[in-house]
Amino acid sequence: MNIRTAIAAVLAATACLTLASCSDNADTNAASKPSSTPTVDPGNAFVTSVIDAHLDSYADGVPAAAELKAFPPKWCDALEAGHTVQWMLDNVDTYPSGETWGTGKTDAYQLVLLGTQAYCPKWTDQVRDDLRESGEY
CATH class of the missing domain: 1.20.5 (Single alpha-helices involved in coiled-coils or other helix-helix interfaces)
Structure with a gap:
């Protein structure tokens, strides 16, 4: 070679x-x-949407984020189990209120819709249908 x-x-x-x-x-x-696609925490998206909604029930201040974030997973579970928005808002465990804050019924409907959109969007159409049937949307 x-x-x-x-x-x-x-x-x-x-x-x-x-x-x-x-x-x-x-x-x-x-x-x-890491992936270049950012992931959005549904809890943060939910709280932001609640703040942006300017609900009358929270005119003096929006409840603590941790307290608000506790409700949407319960709503998603209830929807998965076949319950309606009316059932959720008639149930003390799923009605959005805390020890030092509450939510008016009209605002509660909006809150359930916002929570569903952030945490379990596949149920958003059902929530809207429930609200339309009740005359609240």
Whole structure:
């Protein structure tokens, strides 16, 4: 083997190894990077929508976020179980109120809709239908 052939073989081998190495690193780096699609916490989206709604019940201040965020998962579970908005608002465990705050019935309807949109959007149409049937939407 002459020197030119040997150098060409070494260069070719180095190029192959470099390409293979880059490929492996690119895959590893892509897997270790976080997704560029941000995830939105449904609780934060819900609280923001409640603030933006300017509900009369909260004219003196919106209840604590942690207290508000406790209700939408209960509403989603109730909807999954086949209950209506009226059932939820007739039930003390799912009516949006706390020790130091309450929600008027009209605002409670809006709150259930906002919570459903943020936490379990697949039930939004049913909530709207329930509210329309009751004359509240």
